[in-house]
Amino acid sequence: MTKTAFITGATSGIGEATSKKLAQLGYNIIITGRRRERLDKLKSDLESEYAVKVLTLCFDIRDKKTTDETVINMPENWKEIDVLINNAGLAAGADPINEGQWSDWEQMIDTNIKGLLNISKLIIPGMIERKSGHIINITSIAGKEVYANGNVYCATKHAVDALTKGMRIDLLPYNIKVGSVAPGMVETEFSIVRYHGDKNKADNVYKGLTPLFAQDIADTIEFMITRPVHVNINDVLIMPTAQASATYNHRE
Numbered sequence: 001m002t003k004t005a006f007i008t009g010a011t012s013g014i015g016e017a018t019s020k021k022l023a024q025l026g027y028n029i030i031i032t033g034r035r036r037e038r039l040d041k042l043k044s045d046l047e048s049e050y051a052v053k054v055l056t057l058c059f060d061i062r063d064k065k066t067t068d069e070t071v072i073n074m075p076e077n078w079k080e081i082d083v084l085i086n087n088a089g090l091a092a093g094a095d096p097i098n099e100g101q102w103s104d105w106e107q108m109i110d111t112n113i114k115g116l117l118n119i120s121k122l123i124i125p126g127m128i129e130r131k132s133g134h135i136i137n138i139t140s141i142a143g144k145e146v147y148a149n150g151n152v153y154c155a156t157k158h159a160v161d162a163l164t165k166g167m168r169i170d171l172l173p174y175n176i177k178v179g180s181v182a183p184g185m186v187e188t189e190f191s192i193v194r195y196h197g198d199k200n201k202a203d204n205v206y207k208g209l210t211p212l213f214a215q216d217i218a219d220t221i222e223f224m225i226t227r228p229v230h231v232n233i234n235d236v237l238i239m240p241t242a243q244a245s246a247t248y249n250h251r252e
């Protein structure tokens with residue numbers, strides 16, 4: 001039977017690449033994000049390229065009421081989710097803690113932690129009922145280490161790391177696999193968002209080195225979801241060859 005994957009933050013970067021990869025693997029895909037035109041285009045591209053069905057759900061993951069209504073009202077034939085990729089997230093700002101903006105902090109906490117929790121809370125009951133499912137949370141090297149000016153972003157990703165471990169323990173009786181992927185630098189729209197649209201600052205992040213690409217994370221997710229039933233990959237820390245840690249990079 002065709003499996004279904006639910007991918008948050010599919011309008012760009014890692015989520016978009018993962019949607020393509022899972023469609024290629026034959027999954028029907030539920031793609032989410034705030035940018036409706038991008039969702040519509042991705043749906044049309046995936047459905048024309050692969051023999052799969054795509055459902056678009058356009059909502060802001062920070063808005064609990066709309067998220068609840070949208071997910072609860074999905075068509076019945078889309079409600080059996082086999083794979084949940086909790087990917088939607090962002091860094092907003094890169095300031096020392098004494099200069100950070102409250103609005104940036106709120107956006108990161110509401111998206112990266114509360115958004116992920118809410119989606120998980122909506123999808124997990126069906127997985128428990130069917131005693132089957134696989135949840136992959138996208139954390140970060142920022143969930144393993146803390147670096148200068150990373151403060152709140154690092155805190156949110158440490159929280160996702162802890163939640164992944166907690167989910168894995170609590171969902172153990174229900175045969176639900178829970179894992180995480182923690183990437184180092186991946187060139188996506190991430191840095192443009194982090195620097196509030198400042199493209200020069202964003203470009204500098206990747207200057208002189210080859211970062212990871214979204215496709216590399218999609219390939220990692222493919223590996224995780226194609227293991228035998230008895231195997232769960234708990235966590236994958238994946239870095240560019242030119243990056244040894246959150247702070248040590250080699251630039252030409």
Ligand code: NDP
Nearest residue numbers: 009011012013014033034035061088089140186188189190
């Ligand atoms: P992108 O900015 O390219 O993609 C982020 C995605 O998240 C978009 O699809 C965006 O959709 C979605 N999103 C953000 N805010 C919301 C919201 N409020 N409601 C709904 N969707 C939202 O970045 P990446 O692909 O790089 O990021 C994906 C994940 O990977 C994030 O969790 C990030 O923290 C993590 N990560 C990224 C790394 C990197 O270096 N790029 C490294 C490690 C982890 P839309 O704007 O349409 O709503």
Ligand code: 8X3
Nearest residue numbers: 140141142183184185
């Ligand atoms: C994104 C990678 O190094 O900017 O999570 O925190 S980093």
